[in-house]
Structures are given as C-alpha cells and as structure tokens.
Amino acid sequence: MSKVSPDSVLAPPYDVVTEAEKRAYIEKHPYNILSLEMPDLREGEGNGGHNSVTSILESWIREGIVSRDPSPCVYPYETVYEVNGRQFTRTGLVCLVGIEPWETGVILPHEKTFKKVTDERLRLLKTARAQFSQIFLLSKGEKTLTQISKDEKRDFIYEAKDKDGNTHRLFRLSNEDAIEELKKALSSKSLYIADGHHRYTTALAFKEMCDREGVFKGVNPPPHHYVMAYLVDSTDPGLLSLPTHRIVKSGGDEASRIVEALSPYLQKVVEFDAGTEIKKVEEALEKLGQTTGFALCTGSDNRCVVFSLTEMGKETLLNQGISEGLLDLDVIPVDELAIRRLFNKGASELKEEGRLRYEAFFNRLDSLAKDEVLFYLRPTPIDAMMKVAEAGLTMPHKATYFYPKILTGTVIRLL
Numbered sequence: 001m002s003k004v005s006p007d008s009v010l011a012p013p014y015d016v017v018t019e020a021e022k023r024a025y026i027e028k029h030p031y032n033i034l035s036l037e038m039p040d041l042r043e044g045e046g047n048g049g050h051n052s053v054t055s056i057l058e059s060w061i062r063e064g065i066v067s068r069d070p071s072p073c074v075y076p077y078e079t080v081y082e083v084n085g086r087q088f089t090r091t092g093l094v095c096l097v098g099i100e101p102w103e104t105g106v107i108l109p110h111e112k113t114f115k116k117v118t119d120e121r122l123r124l125l126k127t128a129r130a131q132f133s134q135i136f137l138l139s140k141g142e143k144t145l146t147q148i149s150k151d152e153k154r155d156f157i158y159e160a161k162d163k164d165g166n167t168h169r170l171f172r173l174s175n176e177d178a179i180e181e182l183k184k185a186l187s188s189k190s191l192y193i194a195d196g197h198h199r200y201t202t203a204l205a206f207k208e209m210c211d212r213e214g215v216f217k218g219v220n221p222p223p224h225h226y227v228m229a230y231l232v233d234s235t236d237p238g239l240l241s242l243p244t245h246r247i248v249k250s251g252g253d254e255a256s257r258i259v260e261a262l263s264p265y266l267q268k269v270v271e272f273d274a275g276t277e278i279k280k281v282e283e284a285l286e287k288l289g290q291t292t293g294f295a296l297c298t299g300s301d302n303r304c305v306v307f308s309l310t311e312m313g314k315e316t317l318l319n320q321g322i323s324e325g326l327l328d329l330d331v332i333p334v335d336e337l338a339i340r341r342l343f344n345k346g347a348s349e350l351k352e353e354g355r356l357r358y359e360a361f362f363n364r365l366d367s368l369a370k371d372e373v374l375f376y377l378r379p380t381p382i383d384a385m386m387k388v389a390e391a392g393l394t395m396p397h398k399a400t401y402f403y404p405k406i407l408t409g410t411v412i413r414l415l
Helices: 019-028 047-062 115-128 143-149 176-186 197-213 255-262 278-286 311-319 331-343 347-352 382-390
Strands: 075-083 086-098 135-139 155-161 167-172 191-195 226-233 245-249 266-273 293-298 303-309 356-359 372-376
Touching (some): 086 143, 143 176, 191 226, 191 382, 197 226, 245 331, 255 266, 255 303, 266 331, 311 331, 331 372
Antiparallel strands (some): 086 226, 245 356, 245 372, 293 303, 293 372
C-alpha cells in the first residue's frame, strides 16, 4: 500500500479557508478531511451535502481510512513555527472535555457567536455524529499540561506541514498515570476558549438536544456530554496571539480629514509617511505603554497616524454601552469608535458588504490601495483576554488570533 502524506488529507479550520482553497484541498486527495468537514463542496449532494456525510464516513471506516484507537489515550500535539524570524514551539494536548453550560463558568468565552454558523455546524454534527476538529482551550498557568504533553512514553504518530510551512507533530499517550494526573490537574479549573466559540456552542446545543430527546440513553458515559479539545497552558512559551488588522475600502479619505473627524475622541500622537518601515509604527505603538491606541494608515495620501484614546473617547464608548472592562483593549476604539464614526457602520456590516477584510500579517504601508484605510493594532494580551472572559464580557470579532491555527483532521472523534 502506498503511503499518504498527512499534508494531503489535513486542512486548516473551515472558517479560515477560501472557497477556492476548499475545492483545492478536496481535489488534492479523495480522503481530505474537508470532504467531511465541508460536505457541501462535494458534487451531486442535496441538503448542503450533510446527508452524505454518514455514508462517506462509514465507507472510510470500512476501508480502514478512519479507525478507532484501541485504548483510552490523549494526543500530545506540537506546533513549530516562525514569526518575524523567531522560532516558537507550542505544546498542547488533544483530549475530551466535559461540556458545561455557560452559566457554570467552567468554560469561559470571550467572543460572541453567529446563529447562522452554529445552526449549520449543528446540522453537520447531528448527521455525522463525529467531531472533525478541536476547540482550542487555555488552562491558566497549568504547567501539568506541558509536562504531560512531553511525557517520554508518548509515541510519535506523524508530522505534517501547513500551507505556511509550519510543522505540526502528533503523538499518542496511553499512560494511565499521566491521564489520571491530567484529570486531577484540570478537575477544578476553568478553561478559556482561545478559538472555536462556534464549535463549543454547537457541542452544547447538541448535548441539550440529545438530553431532551433521549439520544444515547443508557450509554455510560454519555458521549454527547464531551467535546474534543486542544488544551494549552496559558503560560506556554510557544503560545502566541497575533493582532488582526482591519483594512477598509474608504473611498479615498485623506489622513488630515480622518484626524479631524476623530478628534476629540482620539489624539494624534505621531505621524509617518508611506516610506516608513512598519517596524517604526510598531515601536511608536509600543511607546503608548498601557494607553489604549492604534495606528491608522491611508492609501490615498500615504500617511500613517498613531492615535491614543482620550478621556472624551472613553466617555463616548461608555455612553455607547461599552463596558469599562473593555476600554483597555485597542480593538475597542477601532471597531466601536473609529470605524463606526468614519463609515457609519460596524465592522461586521462592512465585512458582510465586502468592504472590510482582516489581515494578521501586514508588512508594507505603501502596499495599500488608494481607496483603503488600514487600522493597525497591537496584539491583545492573553492575560487581558482571560480577564475579559472572567468578567463575563465579550470582545469584538477577530480581537485575537492564536497562530498557527490547529489543523482539522489530526484526530477525529466518533460519537
């Protein structure tokens, strides 16, 4: 039997893949995970493709493409990647986590979800009775996670490369003592959703539906009471949250008009021209320290202005109903003040219209089109994200970007 490279059957999460990329992944190999995660891409299928997921999955099981692990285990998962010339190794663990209602505070979100997305994901879960990707969870300062992930008794399974060239390594660990140690370490811990709010919301809705309808009645433990997750210690040195910059088609607004329009809510700190290296802008943002702020760059006149939030800006945000606990986040004055006042619409509306896009990596100020405005952000600190979650608050969409994304299909959970 010929060997299949994991690269050809794994894929990024469904929500970060373009339509063209989705089709390319499925055409690349007949057993690519998106055939299950994105069944609507397969030709000749009705009902959004969901009806055929069961038959596809069953055929893969019959053919030995998908097989159950013979014994209880967890899966250490390492990701090796580079950002700005520095190499990082993020260490995590794929396992099952008990599903809890939001009000218990056991699982803490930091973003809102969209019903349209969760409804679609729920239809897929009800049909497939399988989870093809993990929820990315953080445990606050739980070094036991890292220790267990590096257990010497783990067995190497495979290594894969993602489209950015990052290395993903998966291991298997069936050491009962290590698994018991993990259970004890996490038994009284709250877990923070880093990525996968829609996946968790879907799993919770599925649990409640199955409980109501008596699905899996008599099965112990009930499989629908658990969800597959990727756990990482919040202090892991390889854990990195990148900023997600906003680029809006503006119609060619000049920096001087924008500065005037945003005064007195935002104060100009320093201004650069288009020839300035992005590093200089980042250095100016770092000098803001604890002050909330961001950089705004205009393609029409090739200028870049660093702003800080004024007291009047804070009062305006509070009057708009923004919680005081969110005012330290740079993304708040960008999404809730600057974008709304300049374009009379929210970021999500502009995204729906195709006028706003998100970029994690932006290297040249002079690459902006004449009709584009760039909102350049600092990363949201991980501690700040966890404080927001602990306070029961939510941040705007794309306030955090935990890079690299974990691959879909590394481990499949059959319910």
